[in-house]
Amino acid sequence: MKMVGGFLKDVVKNKVFLLMVLPGALWFLFFSYIPMFGTVIAFKEYRFSRDGFWASIVNSDWVGFDNFKFLFSTNDAYIITRNTLLYNIAFIVLGLVLSVVMAVVLSELVNKKLAKVYQTGMFLPYFLSWVIVGYFAFSFLSSQRGMLNQVFAYFGWEPVQWYSDPKFWPYILILVILWKAVGYNSVVYLASIMGIDKSLYEAAMIDGANKWQQIRSITIPMLSPIITIMTLLAVGKIFYADFGLFYQVPRDSGTLYSVTNVIDTYVYRGLKTTGEIGMSTAAGLYQSLVGFILVITSNAIVRKYNKDGALF
Amino acid sequence: MSRKRKSFSLVLTTLLATTLVVSACGSKADNGTNTAGSGGEGASNEPTAELIWYTIGVPQKDLALVNEEINKYTKEKINATVDIKMIDFGDYTQKMQVMAASGEPMDIMFTASWAFDYVQNARKGAFMEIDELLEKHGQGIKETLDPAFLEGSKVDGHNYGVPANKELPAQEVWRFNDELVKKYNLDIKSVRSMESLEPLLKTIKENEPDVTPLALVKDFMPLMPFDYVIEKLPMAVYLDTKDYKVVNLFETPELKSALDTMRKFYQAGYISPEVATTTSVEDLYKSGKWFTDRASTQPLAENLWSASYGYPVTTTPAGDAYTFNWSVMGSMQAISANSEHPEKAMEFLNLLNTDPVLRNMVDSGIEGTHYEKIGDNKMKNLPDAKNYDMPTFSLGNLLITYLNENDPDNKWELFKEFNESGIDAPLLGFNFDATKVSKEIAAVQNVKEEYWSSLMTGTVDPATYIAKANEKFKAAGLDTVIAEVQSQLDAWRAANNK
Numbered sequence: 001m002k003m004v005g006g007f008l009k010d011v012v013k014n015k016v017f018l019l020m021v022l023p024g025a026l027w028f029l030f031f032s033y034i035p036m037f038g039t040v041i042a043f044k045e046y047r048f049s050r051d052g053f054w055a056s057i058v059n060s061d062w063v064g065f066d067n068f069k070f071l072f073s074t075n076d077a078y079i080i081t082r083n084t085l086l087y088n089i090a091f092i093v094l095g096l097v098l099s100v101v102m103a104v105v106l107s108e109l110v111n112k113k114l115a116k117v118y119q120t121g122m123f124l125p126y127f128l129s130w131v132i133v134g135y136f137a138f139s140f141l142s143s144q145r146g147m148l149n150q151v152f153a154y155f156g157w158e159p160v161q162w163y164s165d166p167k168f169w170p171y172i173l174i175l176v177i178l179w180k181a182v183g184y185n186s187v188v189y190l191a192s193i194m195g196i197d198k199s200l201y202e203a204a205m206i207d208g209a210n211k212w213q214q215i216r217s218i219t220i221p222m223l224s225p226i227i228t229i230m231t232l233l234a235v236g237k238i239f240y241a242d243f244g245l246f247y248q249v250p251r252d253s254g255t256l257y258s259v260t261n262v263i264d265t266y267v268y269r270g271l272k273t274t275g276e277i278g279m280s281t282a283a284g285l286y287q288s289l290v291g292f293i294l295v296i297t298s299n300a301i302v303r304k305y306n307k308d309g310a311l312f
Numbered sequence: 313m314s315r316k317r318k319s320f321s322l323v324l325t326t327l328l329a330t331t332l333v334v335s336a337c338g339s340k341a342d343n344g345t346n347t348a349g350s351g352g353e354g355a356s357n358e359p360t361a362e363l364i365w366y367t368i369g370v371p372q373k374d375l376a377l378v379n380e381e382i383n384k385y386t387k388e389k390i391n392a393t394v395d396i397k398m399i400d401f402g403d404y405t406q407k408m409q410v411m412a413a414s415g416e417p418m419d420i421m422f423t424a425s426w427a428f429d430y431v432q433n434a435r436k437g438a439f440m441e442i443d444e445l446l447e448k449h450g451q452g453i454k455e456t457l458d459p460a461f462l463e464g465s466k467v468d469g470h471n472y473g474v475p476a477n478k479e480l481p482a483q484e485v486w487r488f489n490d491e492l493v494k495k496y497n498l499d500i501k502s503v504r505s506m507e508s509l510e511p512l513l514k515t516i517k518e519n520e521p522d523v524t525p526l527a528l529v530k531d532f533m534p535l536m537p538f539d540y541v542i543e544k545l546p547m548a549v550y551l552d553t554k555d556y557k558v559v560n561l562f563e564t565p566e567l568k569s570a571l572d573t574m575r576k577f578y579q580a581g582y583i584s585p586e587v588a589t590t591t592s593v594e595d596l597y598k599s600g601k602w603f604t605d606r607a608s609t610q611p612l613a614e615n616l617w618s619a620s621y622g623y624p625v626t627t628t629p630a631g632d633a634y635t636f637n638w639s640v641m642g643s644m645q646a647i648s649a650n651s652e653h654p655e656k657a658m659e660f661l662n663l664l665n666t667d668p669v670l671r672n673m674v675d676s677g678i679e680g681t682h683y684e685k686i687g688d689n690k691m692k693n694l695p696d697a698k699n700y701d702m703p704t705f706s707l708g709n710l711l712i713t714y715l716n717e718n719d720p721d722n723k724w725e726l727f728k729e730f731n732e733s734g735i736d737a738p739l740l741g742f743n744f745d746a747t748k749v750s751k752e753i754a755a756v757q758n759v760k761e762e763y764w765s766s767l768m769t770g771t772v773d774p775a776t777y778i779a780k781a782n783e784k785f786k787a788a789g790l791d792t793v794i795a796e797v798q799s800q801l802d803a804w805r806a807a808n809n810k
Contacts, residue, residue, distance in 0.1 A: 045750075048437040050650045052415030070754040074787045143585040163589050164771050251589040255772060257762040266758070273757040275409045275432065276750060 042281040067282035084262040088238040098182045103189035122183030130244025164255045192226045235298045239291035263287045361392040361656035363419040371398040374699040392656040412438040419651040425638035434472040439646040441470045449658040452666035464640030473644035477709040479610040481734025482639035484631045490624035513582040516603045525582040527593045527602035530765040534570035539737040558798045562782035571774035578770030588771040611726035635734040665709040690715045752789030759784045
């Protein structure tokens, strides 16, 4: 009784904060926690039942780990896992370096109006849908009318069949995602640079530190907590590929699958062609499980070295 | 950046879960509007059944208007109304798959061998078995349909859908942009095989740099003498097979020679270099910047094509007319397994396939608004027809639709003749049950996605890629699937004395 009373008192005391958390909590409940029950489909051979979705789930036969077999029967599981991981590592490392550099450069610009213009310009690609970005890329890479091949023709070089030659795609994809995401991420860093106590810089200037020394000894160390958090969050999603990037930008070209197929596109294609919900759920579960393990491990590592930097 | 990312699978599961909630509320709302729209007249003791009908095609502007007229008519005839919902061609399969899986309320839905796969979904339990319903409420359908349709669309001995009465066999033709044929005085009658097309392509390539000589999309596949067990998977029997041996397409000389030709065409520039990622060449048709392509024909198809492009199109056969499983199942309407009014749904389908008034209303809209009659069974489109332009073949019996202005009077006679001319393909009536090897099929499908388009369009060199693809198909379990097909096929042969 005392506990319930205490709990109620707590609720009343924090009612404003709880109210603020409510929309987010509901969102997670409806879109993340309730759908989790759907995971059982991964262990069933899903068949329709007259009485709707729940009945279909309940009435379908259990098949154990059968649905996972198709993932591992070819070397596809290896290829999609490798692609997902390597691309995401590249995005995290290059994205971090570029975003921080951009943020520092923007914060050091003397002309604040110009800084805003640059910032907005870099921010804009983030709001474009991947379908549109896919067509941007196509206008460069189309083998008949693409800008690149026309430039090549001008110089008398051989045109390149971009959409059937896998060797260029790791670079193209990394370039495209950096172009799209760096502006957005640098804003986060820029905001925390703005929050750094100005007196630190003043003191440094009095001591005779030049710009480079100020950046190295004040800006970067002050940024390190937010860098850790952002990186941790990104590592948590290292197993989730950006579907739009890997599906729309290479225009679903079969010859490029060896370098563009990631878990998300694989699941999508599997569901699209076979309609086997069980197998797609199985692939999704595999993705979530490995992702979960990665978050826990990376968090544990961070906690070991820097207790305040860890998420939990 | 990454905060917004959601895996597709997660979104899907979410969707499934929410549609459950939403659909429960949605059906109630639907009932409300339906009775408001059509209630009142026609006093009957029985409440009017409200059917929900999902069909394929671009959603039409005047659909609601026509739908209301249709409901007035059907309410009087069979005391039922329909709520027609259209889903565009490109989305139909995916959306229906999700909706059927989530138990969305529906009564009638379009299904075919090429969209919302009929056999697969019948086996998964998406459709109601209609043997009895056909007997009880579908006598009209049984009388009008060529018996080959109902026979050929049986799955494991039962019917799950009402096929549209239309052309029965499939025949591939080369279509030509006649303006270019005339301009260069080309002889298209001598064309039949792909090789025989080459001199014509060469002429066009040399003289018309802006024209794509052979207009293809990524789904293209060279014509080869096979009957495929599952469309676009490399297992087939020869069309003239005697022993019904299932072969691996990638180990046949026919595939090699066909792909060598494709590769030659591709390298000569007869095909667009983007073909492996091209999903539509509609722009070429609109601008007339194409010379030839291949398509499935039906009697008088040239007239349809010419009318729709606005310039003459001529054709010449690329192969014989065969009746395949997939051509029999080219267009069907099925009753949903969760339908609340299966009997009314069948009555409606029966009326749709036998009653010219309803059939033409569904197809062409309202007389005086969208079309006018210029004879007993002839009509002319009015300007407003563009607001109600339905895909005729998908909606039921073609042979009771009104003829267009410039159709010959014997159009439907020609259809009947064409239907009789078809040669039965060896696998007609055999439907592979993939449940035992569904894991292998899923893996094989994934391999197919990777190699198919680029190989079949000549984008990659067949000399190396045929072997590569075959190796990966085998790793995915193609041989297991073929063995399973063979054993089912042998059992089917024994049962049917083939």
